Amino acid sequence: MWVYAIRRLLLAVPTLIGASLIIFAMVHLAPGDPIAAVMPADATQAEIEATKKAYGFDKPLPVQYLYWLGRVAHGDLGRSIATRRPVIEDVRDSLRHSLALAVSSSLVAFGLGIGLGLLAAFRQGRVLDKLASAIAVVGVSVPHYWAGIILIIIFSVQLNWLPAMGAGSEGGLAEYLRHLTLPTVALSLIPLGVITRVVRSAALDILAQEFVLALSAKGLWHRTVFFHVVKNAAPQILTVLGLQFGFQLGGSVLVEAVFSWPGTGYLLNLAIFQRDIPVLQGVILVLAAFFVLLNLTVDILQSLVDPRIARH
Amino acid sequence: MAIAVAGSVVTAVAHPPMSYWRAVGWRLRRDPITLAAGGLLALIVLAAVLAPILAPHDPNAGSIRLRLAALGTADHWLGTDEQGRDMLSRLLHGGRMTLLAGLTPVLVAFVVGTVLGVAAGFVGGLPNHLIMRTMDIFYAFPAVLLAIAISGSLGPGLWNTLISLSVVFIPRVVRVAESVTVQVKSLEFISAARASGAGIGQIMRHHLLANVLGPILVFASTQVSLSIILAAGLSFLGLGVTPPAAEWGLMLNTLRGSIYVNAWVPALPGVAIFLTSMTFNLLSDGLRDAMEIRS
Numbered sequence: 001m002w003v004y005a006i007r008r009l010l011l012a013v014p015t016l017i018g019a020s021l022i023i024f025a026m027v028h029l030a031p032g033d034p035i036a037a038v039m040p041a042d043a044t045q046a047e048i049e050a051t052k053k054a055y056g057f058d059k060p061l062p063v064q065y066l067y068w069l070g071r072v073a074h075g076d077l078g079r080s081i082a083t084r085r086p087v088i089e090d091v092r093d094s095l096r097h098s099l100a101l102a103v104s105s106s107l108v109a110f111g112l113g114i115g116l117g118l119l120a121a122f123r124q125g126r127v128l129d130k131l132a133s134a135i136a137v138v139g140v141s142v143p144h145y146w147a148g149i150i151l152i153i154i155f156s157v158q159l160n161w162l163p164a165m166g167a168g169s170e171g172g173l174a175e176y177l178r179h180l181t182l183p184t185v186a187l188s189l190i191p192l193g194v195i196t197r198v199v200r201s202a203a204l205d206i207l208a209q210e211f212v213l214a215l216s217a218k219g220l221w222h223r224t225v226f227f228h229v230v231k232n233a234a235p236q237i238l239t240v241l242g243l244q245f246g247f248q249l250g251g252s253v254l255v256e257a258v259f260s261w262p263g264t265g266y267l268l269n270l271a272i273f274q275r276d277i278p279v280l281q282g283v284i285l286v287l288a289a290f291f292v293l294l295n296l297t298v299d300i301l302q303s304l305v306d307p308r309i310a311r312h
Numbered sequence: 313m314a315i316a317v318a319g320s321v322v323t324a325v326a327h328p329p330m331s332y333w334r335a336v337g338w339r340l341r342r343d344p345i346t347l348a349a350g351g352l353l354a355l356i357v358l359a360a361v362l363a364p365i366l367a368p369h370d371p372n373a374g375s376i377r378l379r380l381a382a383l384g385t386a387d388h389w390l391g392t393d394e395q396g397r398d399m400l401s402r403l404l405h406g407g408r409m410t411l412l413a414g415l416t417p418v419l420v421a422f423v424v425g426t427v428l429g430v431a432a433g434f435v436g437g438l439p440n441h442l443i444m445r446t447m448d449i450f451y452a453f454p455a456v457l458l459a460i461a462i463s464g465s466l467g468p469g470l471w472n473t474l475i476s477l478s479v480v481f482i483p484r485v486v487r488v489a490e491s492v493t494v495q496v497k498s499l500e501f502i503s504a505a506r507a508s509g510a511g512i513g514q515i516m517r518h519h520l521l522a523n524v525l526g527p528i529l530v531f532a533s534t535q536v537s538l539s540i541i542l543a544a545g546l547s548f549l550g551l552g553v554t555p556p557a558a559e560w561g562l563m564l565n566t567l568r569g570s571i572y573v574n575a576w577v578p579a580l581p582g583v584a585i586f587l588t589s590m591t592f593n594l595l596s597d598g599l600r601d602a603m604e605i606r607s
Contacts, residue, residue, distance in 0.1 A: 018449030026465040137597075141590035143541045143561075145548055146582025149568060153575045250454035254545050258568075268457075269549060272464035284461045288452045295451075 005300045012296050019288045020072070024065050027277050072285065078278035082271075087282035090267060095286065097167055098256070098263030100176075102248035104184040109191035109248075110241055116192075117199025118230070121207060132196055139193020148186035148258035155182060165260045183259045187252055191244040198240045202233040235306040242298030250287045339602040346598025353591040356584075360407035367401035371558045380574040391577035393563065394570050399577060402558040403584055409559035410585065413473050413552065414540030420474075421481035422532040428482070429489020430524060434497060434516070444490060447483040455480050459542050463551040473543055473552045480542070481535055488531045492524045526603055533596035537589040544585045560585050 052058050056067055071078065077087035120132035156164035162182055168175040206212065206229045215225045253265030260266065264283050271279035330338065340346055359366060369388075374395035381392040390399040432443040450458065462476035496502070497520065505519050544561030546552040553559040555566065560581040567578035 014445065015448055015452050018446070019452035022449060023461070026462055137590060137593055141537055141541075141586060141593045143544060143582055143585045143589065145545055146564060146579070146585060149564065149571065149582065150579055153571050153579065157571055157575055247454045247456070251456035253456060253460050254548065257549060268460065268464070272460075272549075272551070280461075280464065284453070284457065287454075287457055291454060292452045 004303050008296055008299050012292050016289060016292055019292065020069060020285060021065070023281055023284050023288065024068060027281050028061060028064070068281075077282035077285070080271075080276055080279045082274045082276045082279070087278050090279060091264065091282050091286050094262060094264045094267040094283075097261060098249055098252060098265065100180065101183055101187060101252055101256070101261060101263055102245060104180055105187035106191065106241075106245050106248050108184060109188040109195060109244065112188075113192045113195025114199050114237070117196045118203055118226075120196070120200040121203035121229075122226070124204065124207075129200075132200065136193045136196040136200070139189050139191075139196065141193075142189050144186050144189050145254040145258050147189055148182065148255055151182045151186055152258070167262050169262075179259075179261075183252075183255050183261050186258070187248060187255045191248060194244060195237075195240060199233070199237055202236045203229055206232045235302050238302055238305060239298055242294060242301075246291045246294045250291055336602045340598060343598050343602065345594055346602070349591040349594035349598065352587065353595060356407060356588055356591065357411065359404055360411055363401075363404040363408055367398075367404045369398035369401040371397060371401040371405040372556050373397065380570055380577065382574055383576060390580060391574065393567055393577070399580060402563060403560070403580060406558040406560045406563055406581065407584065407588070409470070409547075409553050409557060410540060410544050410561065410588070413470060413477070413543035413547075413559070414588075415536060416474050417477035417481050417543070418532055418536050418539050420478040421485045421535070422528065424478075425482050425485025425532075426489050426525070426528050429486040429528070430493045430520070432486070433490040433493025434520065436494075440490070443486065447486045450479070450483040455538065456542065456545070459546060460549065460551065463546050468551050468554050470553050473546050476546070477539055477542060481532075481539065484535065485528065485532055489524065489528050492527045493520065496520060496523045530596065530600045530603060533592070533599055536596070537592040540585065540589045540592065544581075 049058070056064055059067070068078075075088060077091065079086055080090060083090070116132040116135060120129040123129050152164040155162045163179050164182070166179060168179040209232075212225060212229060215228055249264075252261075252263060253268055255261070256263045256265035257269050264287060267279065268283045270276070271283065363371075374392070374397040376396055378388070378392050378396040379394060381388050381396075383389070383391050385391060388398050388400070390403065392398055393402065428443055428447075432440040453461065459476050459480050462479055463472055466472035466475065502515060502519055505515050510519075543552065544559070544564070547559050547561035548565045550562075550565065553562055555562065563581040564578070564585075567581070571578050
């Protein structure tokens with residue numbers, strides 16, 4: 001197990017370096033001069049040069065990359081061009097809100113998805129199965145940003161029950177949760193569909209195996225057979241849950257944009273339109289690092305649940 | 313075939329076994345959900361292609377006096393948008409952009425991903441490692457984040473959307489192509505072909521590609537729906553097609569502010585994205601079942 005965990009950890013290092021290279025490259029291959037966007041129109045050439053120098057934009061690209069990587073390794077993501085605040089502070093503040101949203105929508109999606117998937121598998125071909133499969137298809141097909149707008153139309157505009165914008169950060173926990181409700185529902189739709197499908201097909205695969213027939217044949221309770229099926233389907237389900245949680249955290253940009261939820265996605269969106277390169281790089285880097293570490297954790301957890309994986 | 317038995321002629325009923333693709337077609341024709349999805353998709357595509365003929369109004373001509381007309385308004389029965397432009401005409405025209413921006417990246421990924429993945433799987437060794445580890449790097453980003461990050465750096469525009477979405481989908485196709493190639497390569501009929509003197513080109517064409525293209529195609533088809541949602545999502549963020557072009561995601565974005573005036577007309581472009589994405593999902597499910605490919 002430990003050998004597997006360490007090998008898996010070492011494999012994550014080149015992935016992270018590669019990811020940092022991509023992040024650095026995509027921002028610098030981009031057209032448009034980030035300095036021009038933030039300097040006043042009447043700035044002199046000398047002022048522009050001074051600002052460029054201050055941000056290190058006057059050095060050759062490989063040097064800029066190494067400088068940047070070195071600073072990143074020390075937790076210094078630079079300063080925002082637009083607000084002059086350290087990027088790490090902006091990212092930290094927004095990450096809190098994104099984590100809250102990712103956790104709440106994952107709880108909804110995991111609970112409902114696992115339940116629906118198992119129900120569908122154990123009632124294969126019946127009405128409940130058809131219903132669960134229909135919910136799953138809708139879940140993976142719906143544009144979640146549109147679902148968010150529909151939720152706002154129904155629950156904020158028509159019924160006036162729930163707030164449509166922001167996090168209500170000044171109003172205490174109850175107010176925060178009220179603001180969290182609609183984004184949570186919108187963000188949970190896709191993982192709900194994905195998880196229902198995966199759980200259903202994983203459970204069906206196990207149900208089709210001979211040992212399940214043997215368990216029933218020797219007269220075990222339905223409940224006990226159910227437990228065996230779930231236990232055997234667990235590793236596959238666990239992988240999907242881990243991935244989906246990562247998608248919730250890194251993929252909430254659109255939902256955060258719809259609800260003006262002050263998370264990393266909102267920050268990223270803002271950075272894109274202000275062409276605030278340090279913030280853009282910082283957000284993507286932190287989210288990618290988080291995603292890689294999450295996948296790593298899931299792989300190691302999976303090898304704990306299913307020791308056969310580590311032996312391969 | 314006729315066999316004479318004791319003076320009388322008995323016709324033996326000997327159907328040749330159905331070919332694989334005929335069997336797939338036979339199963340598809342007996343699957344009502346897939347047929348319905350296929351029919352709806354054909355309508356959507358036809359509507360987009362024929363938009364210039366079908367649209368009752370100029371999609372870009374608006375009238376300030378007719379802003380945000382409700383559903384069912386005479387002459388504009390799907391209402392008008394925030395600039396008084398006919399919604400039906402814009403939805404018809406918008407489908408062209410959304411379908412183009414959603415389908416092209418998957419097509420590009422199918423071609424490029426198959427070439428890279430099959431090459432990596434067939435050659436093995438160092439080239440395999442180089443290709444596959446490079447692809448792994450792209451898995452460090454959730455798809456939505458990668459698409460938005462690339463589009464955000466490149467700036468708005470249809471081309472940039474196509475580039476960023478292709479980058480999202482290529483690594484996925486490569487992974488699938490590589491893994492099926494490795495599986496098929498180790499099967500006995502490949503060794504048999506090699507033993508009987510078939511060249512690499514022949515093995516590639518007749519034995520390998522014939523067996524890996526099906527699963528890769530089915531996988532690519534499952535990605536179309538996500539690609540459409542992402543393509544429209546990028547324009548929704550203002551990173552895709554630029555105004556005043558009609559595109560479903562962009563229409564959803566510009567109409568979003570109007571939900572307090574007219575709640576349901578702004579929701580229409582999303583209905584179009586949803587229906588299109590769902591028909592692609594149902595079709596790819598049906599195709600996978602008919603081709604008996606396990607996910």
